[in-house]
Amino acid sequence: MKSKKKRKSYKTVNRSPGTVYYRGKKQSTVTDIDIINYSKEDYQKIETQNVEDAFHFKGTNQVTWINVNGLNNTTEIEKLGLHYGLHPLTLEDIVNTTHRPKLDEFDNYLFVILKMLYIKEENELVYEQVSMVIGEDYVLTFQEADGDVFDDLRERISSGKGRVRSLGSDYLMYAIIDAVVDHYLTVIEAFGDKIEDIEDRVFESDSDNNQTANTIQGLKREILKIRRSVLPLREVINLLDKLESSLIEEKTHNYLRDLYDHIVQVNESIEVYREMIWSLLDMYMTIISNKMNEVMKVLTIMATIFIPLTFIAGIYGMNFDNMPELHYKYSYHILIGVMILIFFLMIAYFRKKKWL
DSSP, X not given: OOOOOOOOOOOOOOOOTTOOOOBOSOOOSSOEEEEEEEOSSOEEXXXXXXXXXXXXXXXXXXXXXXEEEOSSOHHHHHHHHHHTTOOHHHHHHHTBTTOOSXXXXXXXXXXXXXXXXXXXXXXXXXXXXXXXXXXSSEEEEEESSSOOSOHHHHHHHHHXXXXXXXXXXXXXXXXXXXXXXXXXXXXXXXXXXXXXXXHHHHTSTTOOSHHHHHHHHHHHHHHHHHHHHHHHHHHXXXXXXXXXXXXSOHHHHHHHHHHHHHHHHHHHHHHHHHHHHHHHHHHHHHHHHHHHHHHHHHHHHHHHHHHHHHHHHHHTTSOOSOOGGGGSTTXXXXXXXXXXXXXXXXXXXXXXXXXX
C-alpha cells in the first residue's frame, strides 16, 4: 500500500509590526562585519565581529560602507539600526529574506531590497537577498551569509580606480546595484547554455526518457524563480531615477538611467529564454508523440497484412467435409503461394503509398 504524501503545513505567526524576527534558511554562528571607510585621498578597511566598531565612522565626512553578513543574530542588527536611526519596519524587512525587491524612502535615508544571483564553482545557482540603507555619507548592506558579487567593487575602492572614491554614497549605491545586475547577465548567459544543451538532447535518439523531461521541468521552475527575483528590480531602479531626494545627486541619475537600460535587457533575455523553454517542452512532447505514431504505424501495417492471411486460414481451417480444395493434391502449396503473393502485393502497395 502506497504511503500518503504529507501535506505542507503553513503557519502564520501574528507578530506586532516592527518586530525584528529572522526569516531565512542560512544560519550564522557569528555576525561578520566588513567596514570600508574612504575618501578621494584616504582608505581604511576593518573586518570585525563587533558591531560597535562601526559606530565611530558616522559623521566623519567620508563615505562608509558597512557590510553585515549574518542576519539571524538580530540583536546586532538592532544595535546598528539604533545607532543609525533606522525605522523598526526597516529592521523588520532586513531580517525577512522573503521580500520582493522594493524601495522605501524615509526622512534621512533610502531603503532598497534586491535579490543577488551568482553561480558557485560547482555550477550551483545561489539566491540571496541584499538589503541596503543609503544615508548621506554611508551605505549599509545586509546579507544572510558570506559570499557575494562585490569583490571587483571592493578592489576598485581599495586601488582608487574609477569614480567611486571621488563621489558620494549615492554613487556607491549605484555601484552595488550595478554589480548585482552585471551578475544577472552572467547567470542568464549560463542559463542560455543549459537550454542549448538540453535542446541537443531532445533530438537524440534516447531523448524519450524521464531525465530529459525532468530537466526541462527543472529549467522551467528555475527561470520562473529568476524572473520573480529580477523583474521587480526594474521598477525599483526606475523609482530611484525619478526620486527627488537630496541623497541622490543629479549626475548619479545619469548612471541610474544607464542601469535601467541594463535591467531592461536582462528582463528581455529572461522572457526570451522563458518562451524558449516552453517551446522546448512542446517540441519534446511532439517528438515523443511522433515516435509513438511511428510505432503505431508499424503495428497497424503488420496487422493489416495479416488480416487477409488470417481470413484465408480461417476459411480452410473449418471442419466441413464437403470442401473439394482440401482433398486436392497441391491445395496446401497453392494456398501458401497465394498467401505469400498477397503479402508481397500489400508490401508493394504500402511502399507505393509511401507508408513504409
